[in-house]
Amino acid sequence: MTVGFVLADRFTLSAFSTFVDALRLAADEGDGSRQDRCRWHVMSASGRPIVSSAGVEVMPTSGLLPPESLDYVAVVGGLLPRSGGPARPIDSMTEAYLVRAAERGRPLVGVCTGSFVLARLGLLDGCSICVSWYHYRDFVELFPELSASADRLFVKDGDRITCSGGTGAADLAASLVDQHLGQALARKSMRILLQDRARPGVGPQPQPPSTAQAQDPRVKRALLLMEQHVGDPLSVEAIALELSIGARQLERLFRDALGIGPNAAYARLRLERADWLLRMTEHSVTEVALECGFADCAHLSRSYKASFGRPPSAVRPRRRQAADLAKI
Numbered sequence: 185m186t187v188g189f190v191l192a193d194r195f196t197l198s199a200f201s202t203f204v205d206a207l208r209l210a211a212d213e214g215d216g217s218r219q220d221r222c223r224w225h226v227m228s229a230s231g232r233p234i235v236s237s238a239g240v241e242v243m244p245t246s247g248l249l250p251p252e253s254l255d256y257v258a259v260v261g262g263l264l265p266r267s268g269g270p271a272r273p274i275d276s277m278t279e280a281y282l283v284r285a286a287e288r289g290r291p292l293v294g295v296c297t298g299s300f301v302l303a304r305l306g307l308l309d310g311c312s313i314c315v316s317w318y319h320y321r322d323f324v325e326l327f328p329e330l331s332a333s334a335d336r337l338f339v340k341d342g343d344r345i346t347c348s349g350g351t352g353a354a355d356l357a358a359s360l361v362d363q364h365l366g367q368a369l370a371r372k373s374m375r376i377l378l379q380d381r382a383r384p385g386v387g388p389q390p391q392p393p394s395t396a397q398a399q400d401p402r403v404k405r406a407l408l409l410m411e412q413h414v415g416d417p418l419s420v421e422a423i424a425l426e427l428s429i430g431a432r433q434l435e436r437l438f439r440d441a442l443g444i445g446p447n448a449a450y451a452r453l454r455l456e457r458a459d460w461l462l463r464m465t466e467h468s469v470t471e472v473a474l475e476c477g478f479a480d481c482a483h484l485s486r487s488y489k490a491s492f493g494r495p496p497s498a499v500r501p502r503r504r505q506a507a508d509l510a511k512i
Contacts, residue, residue, distance in 0.1 A: 187256045192273035194269045197240055203295060226242060257292050313331060313333070334408060358373055459492065
């Protein structure tokens with residue numbers, strides 16, 4: 185199995201290193217790092233070092249190789265522009281190369297925010313896409329027409345693979361090793377990386393704070409779905425359908441795991457998000473209400489006071505309070 189890596193400017197070092205290390209450990213016997221069963225190349229059109237988001241530079245090992253010589257072309261993303269990343273994370277020659285690789289039927293892999301790079305090039309149109317819960321809202325804002333989820337580690341959709349990043353990159357690499365070289369080598373890689381086994385792609389992402397108290401993976405995934413649909417709440421039936429279980433079973437799972445039903449958990453999650461926005465941002469109460477799926481300002485105010493014992497105006501940042509007073 186041969187993988188060509190395209191590293192975006194300010195790429196995430198951990199996502200790249202865990203992916204390539206899972207390949208390295210499967211490549212030969214022991215820990216010799218010989219590229220016998222697996223080969224990997226860090227490709228670059230310029231040949232210059234690529235700087236990670238941690239400031240560590242990685243030297244390319246090759247130019248842009250013929251797509252036909254690779255089993256996968258993996259794009260490792262990193263910092264987004266709003267976080268100080270570059271407006272254009274890869275150069276025009278590499279963009280054209282990715283389009284050409286897609287036209288020639290090469291499987292493309294988006295790791296971490298590598299999915300953003302592929303989406304900008306129109307290479308994820310019509311695909312199911314996996315992104316990190318941390319970047320889900322960024323993705324939806326930039327690509328509202330695409331179908332993205334943040335409730336699993338990675339998604340394979342034909343010749344497009346997208347991965348949430350982080351340690352999930354090792355799980356994806358192990359899955360590819362298993363597919364090409366067998367389960368024994370995949371297991372070897374993960375055990376040397378001190379993981380008991382590779383997690384499946386449908387495993388829930390570890391996890392925004394709202395899911396920390398849940399142990400059942402189905403409840404975690406349900407909470408992640410709620411998290412990414414705070415502003416446009418899903419019905420319990422829709423969530424259950426996404427998890428391939430019945431609404432009554434979902435109700436039982438929530439009561440066993442959290443002591444409350446899914447509707448109550450959803451309401452609590454939305455109120456927690458509203459509380460954070462009220463305390464940490466200068467959004468108006470109406471803006472917070474709409475962003476958190478409440479019908480209007482009055483609906484949020486009633487629910488918030490019933491839950492926290494004070495009205496939303498009591499927790500406004502001082503700058504917002506001053507601005508509100510100035511309008512009186």
